[in-house]
Amino acid sequence: MINYPKVHLKKGKEHSIKRFHPWIFSGAVSRVDEGMQEGDLVAVYDAQGVFLAVGHISIGSIVVRILSFEEREIDLDFWIEKISSACKLRKAIDLYGNKDNNVFRLVHGEGDGLPGLIIDFYAGTAVMQCHSVGMYLHREEITEALQKILGNDLKAVFDKSEGTIPFKSGIEPKNGYLFGETESFIAVENGLKFNVDWLKGQKTGFFIDQRENRSLLEHYSKGRSVLNMFCYTGGFSFYAMRGGAKLVHSVDSSARAISITNENVELNFPGDKRHEAYAEDAFKFMDESSQKYDLIVLDPPAFAKHKKVLDNALKGYKRLNFKGFQQIKPGGILFTFSCSQAVSKEDFRKTVFVAAANAGRTVRILHQLTQPADHPVNIFHPEGEYLKGLVLYVE
Ligand code: SAH
Numbered sequence: 001m002i003n004y005p006k007v008h009l010k011k012g013k014e015h016s017i018k019r020f021h022p023w024i025f026s027g028a029v030s031r032v033d034e035g036m037q038e039g040d041l042v043a044v045y046d047a048q049g050v051f052l053a054v055g056h057i058s059i060g061s062i063v064v065r066i067l068s069f070e071e072r073e074i075d076l077d078f079w080i081e082k083i084s085s086a087c088k089l090r091k092a093i094d095l096y097g098n099k100d101n102n103v104f105r106l107v108h109g110e111g112d113g114l115p116g117l118i119i120d121f122y123a124g125t126a127v128m129q130c131h132s133v134g135m136y137l138h139r140e141e142i143t144e145a146l147q148k149i150l151g152n153d154l155k156a157v158f159d160k161s162e163g164t165i166p167f168k169s170g171i172e173p174k175n176g177y178l179f180g181e182t183e184s185f186i187a188v189e190n191g192l193k194f195n196v197d198w199l200k201g202q203k204t205g206f207f208i209d210q211r212e213n214r215s216l217l218e219h220y221s222k223g224r225s226v227l228n229m230f231c232y233t234g235g236f237s238f239y240a241m242r243g244g245a246k247l248v249h250s251v252d253s254s255a256r257a258i259s260i261t262n263e264n265v266e267l268n269f270p271g272d273k274r275h276e277a278y279a280e281d282a283f284k285f286m287d288e289s290s291q292k293y294d295l296i297v298l299d300p301p302a303f304a305k306h307k308k309v310l311d312n313a314l315k316g317y318k319r320l321n322f323k324g325f326q327q328i329k330p331g332g333i334l335f336t337f338s339c340s341q342a343v344s345k346e347d348f349r350k351t352v353f354v355a356a357a358n359a360g361r362t363v364r365i366l367h368q369l370t371q372p373a374d375h376p377v378n379i380f381h382p383e384g385e386y387l388k389g390l391v392l393y394v395e
Pocket of ligand 1 (some may be wrong): 202207230231232233235236251252253254257280281282283299300301
């Protein structure tokens with residue numbers, strides 16, 4: 001029997017949990033035991049007192065993130081079980097131990113049954129980001145589980161939760177190593193090399209989720225002039241170069257990202273003059289440039305972090321894609337993305353459709369893209385399908 005503080009739901013509010021949805025919203029709760037602290041493990045019961053689940057409690061609209069629908073302790077065995085299952089999946093999809101791809105996502109939050117936890121694996125270094133206080137409080141146990149499961153494959157664990165723990169929680173995490181230490185290292189993705197800055201870089205250091213979409217772009221690059229907007233460390237640009245693009249322009253507002261992009265060009269294509277990088281605002285660059293391209297990538301940061309700002313986000317996507325359509329040559333190809341969880345596939349497609357109509361371009365959809373298999377979607381949690389992409393043929 002477990003002895004966690006109790007959360008009781010209102011009558012009829014247990015349905016989503018019975019369908020294994022991993023979140024409980026504040027409106028569903030009738031009462032909670034006294035003295036609970038942010039991040040505590042709690043047991044959830046329905047209005048009749050029947051056990052439903054165990055999870056982490058937090059302040060905000062999502063009050064409980066569920067870890068187990070079984071009445072069980074959340075102990076070291078639990079972490080070993082869950083992370084082993086995540087590893088097994090990465091082996092099944094041939095990413096774990098793959099020489100051409102030494103970076104992959106090892107744990108993808110709800111997609112791996114661990115809401116609030118992201119772990120990316122960079123050739124032996126596990127970079128952990130906790131998005132809830134509950135997960136953060138378990139970081140030592142998670143590290144121990146990783147050591148037990150990965151053995152000598154694990155060189156270090158770096159905690160990068162400084163920017164991801166909710167601001168209102170009152171704890172102040174500092175980024176740092178929880179185990180071992182590694183110096184700079186080179187990520188290999190489909191055989192291309194990237195400097196990864198997991199200490200200071202964005203998210204866990206590299207946007208692993210575009211791996212398969214970058215490969216598709218390589219396929220369409222031959223002989224084309226390419227504009228890679230929001231390039232970060234140059235991901236799409238090097239696939240375009242390897243695919244035989246005649247010219248590649250990479251744009252990002254971060255000067256640091258552009259300097260790493262330039263380093264990455266030298267790593268992969270030393271002295272290659274086809275590539276130029278610009279540290280500039282995307283909208284400004286597109287306003288000021290009259291150049292037209294055969295292939296354009298638009299991969300902006302999440303414009304909507306939550307539902308409240310959805311309208312503004314959609315306006316942002318419309319404006320950006322309108323500019324994209326204006327800058328693409330007839331017969332060109334546009335890769336356009338949204339990584340906002342709050343923007344649905346339908347909303348995104350409709351927005352791009354309006355932008356195409358406003359720009360007066362005839363457009364056909366060639367591919368509808370999403371996140372790769374190491375970012376699995378829990379079938380009971382459709383919100384986990386966050387990355388949406390369209391590949392368009394523009395007349
Ligand atoms: N396509 C990249 C990931 C993009 S992440 C890859 O494949 O790795 C989004 C990027 O947009 C970040 O690097 C961020 O610095 C940049 N960015 C954010 N706002 C911007 C703006 N207004 N103009 C240009 N770049 C911007």
